[in-house]
Amino acid sequence: MTEIKKMTIVEAINLALHDAMAADPTVLVLGEEVGDVQEGGVMGVTKGLSTKFGEDRVKSTPISEQAIIGAAIGAAVGGYKPVAEIMLMNFITVPMDMIVNHAAKLRFMSGGQTGVPMVIRTMTGSGFSTGGQHSDYLEAWFAHTAGIKVVAPSTPDDAYGLMRSAIDDPDPVLFIENLPSYWTPAPVTKQIIPIGKAKVAREGSDISIIAHSLMVTHSLAVAEKLAADGISVEVVDLRTIAPWDRETVLASVRKTGRAVIVHEAVKQFGIGAEIASVITEELWGTLKRPVQRVGAAYSAVPFSKPLEQAHAPTPDSIADAVKAALA
């Protein structure tokens, strides 16, 4: 609780996995290259775990996404708490059956007899010129599926605290890590952060920005900049996308009367639509302006640098939306 050390998201997640495995022998890790023979993967997130906890509990797998998620589901139903890694979020298209039809539904379809206490860790985010198949945000697909929780931390502290909660959660949790944020050190307090609770990352009185993952960082930068112009922006970090924290979001918008929702996923049919709709239903009459949404362009993530930069929201495009909502 009191140990405040600066570390990156990579280190924070590694520490969370380490602490969870040390605390509970049923916690397992599996995925492509997660073992130390393979150096804990290209990002090294799982480095050291197989050496410490053994190759029975930390399993490097073949490139077999259906088998990875299937094995995690089976182990979860069989009494363990597996943390499965899907290297990049785009590859989650491969085991969709396992996630949507099985992990998310076995509890309901069995009338509560079996649960699937597993975590799926995955990474994504544009900005590395990887083009259309390596940097998508697909959180809306999962938020739309009843039975799976969706978490997306924006800081190392949240990454640690949410990962610990995700591992202990009795249900499947999709844990989305943002690659561009991976290597920025920040203090980690090792506090457990409950799933389903948003955080007011910055207080303000004129307008609320609701965001998650890297977009929180961008939004905080925007808030900082606009403060110089005398605009007071409140930033709400969702932290958990499903189930999302209506109370915190609504309280913020009730206070400011204006809302902009920002996500890196394509704007159309994104989670911003759901949140905007609920805000409108609940706070109609309080709202001073229609709720704004900022998301990626309706295209695949482009390769060419200028196109890639124009695709996802940037601090500038977020600032423009905020100003439009204030006009």
Added chain:
Amino acid sequence: MSNYPKPDAATLLEIYRKAALIKQNDERVIKQMMAGKLVMPYYSPRGQEIIPSALSVSLTDDDYICTIYRGIHDMLAKGFPLDALWAELAGRVTGTCKGKGGPMHLTCPEKGMMVTTGIVGSSMPIATGLAWAAKLDGKNRVSVANFGDGAANIGAFHESMNMAAVWKLPVIFLCQNNLYAEHTSIAYSRVVEKISERAAGYGMPGVTVNGNDPDEMYGAAKVAIDRARAGEGPTLIEAMTFRFNGHLLGESGGYMDKDLYADAQTKDPMPILRARLIAEGIASEDELKAIETDIDARIDAALAAAMDAPFPDLAELKRDVFAEEIA
């Protein structure tokens, strides 16, 4: 096959008990459906009774099975409670899954029946994970994945077999080859003569047996189960059989070869086993009659209780989505 262990007289009678329960249960389900008293998709296992019966005599409640929509025979052979089964088929709250699973999602963890899936090819990855859990438990549990010949063409089949072989897991891949996948004859979906040949590609034993012959099926299952319990890894068993009632109950089977169908009927495993028990002096006609009458009485009771039971409360819609009830 000659070096396989053979079932003794008591085991053979036990196989018949299980098979007769499956057959009579199937007949009763169809009768109820024809009378309009049960409305559900039903995939009859008629003709495939011997496979799970000859397997299950070597399994305990601790052993895991995963099966598919056409899996009521697998469940009954492993000891699925009859009252809870009928209640589930009738969508009643007293069903194992509180009426929320239905015929395609039967679950009974106390008896090791962990997952029933309606998605072709999905039983293998999850059974592989259960086998991983079993190996970690060190309890000598075996995990069985049931699936059809059609499912052997799904990617997950190959991924799971490979991973199970690499990890030396105690899992049995049991392909119940009834020659058809929906309306498609196996002739249209593979060029190798036997599905079991594919095991060679994953370095595991692969055998094809006459699944309708209790000696062969018992022997192959016993060898695979013993191998799994001894920590020697997975086996692929292809059990040849035939389904007599088409794919989904109610379709005409016009795609089936008429001669093949007629020939299969002359080889119906149920009257053959029954006659053998009498010929070999294992049971008398009267004793078999008594077994069958008792089964019918148990089905009568289960059916009556199911029909008297209430439907689930509408609050069940919100229950079991997650471990905690949702708001």
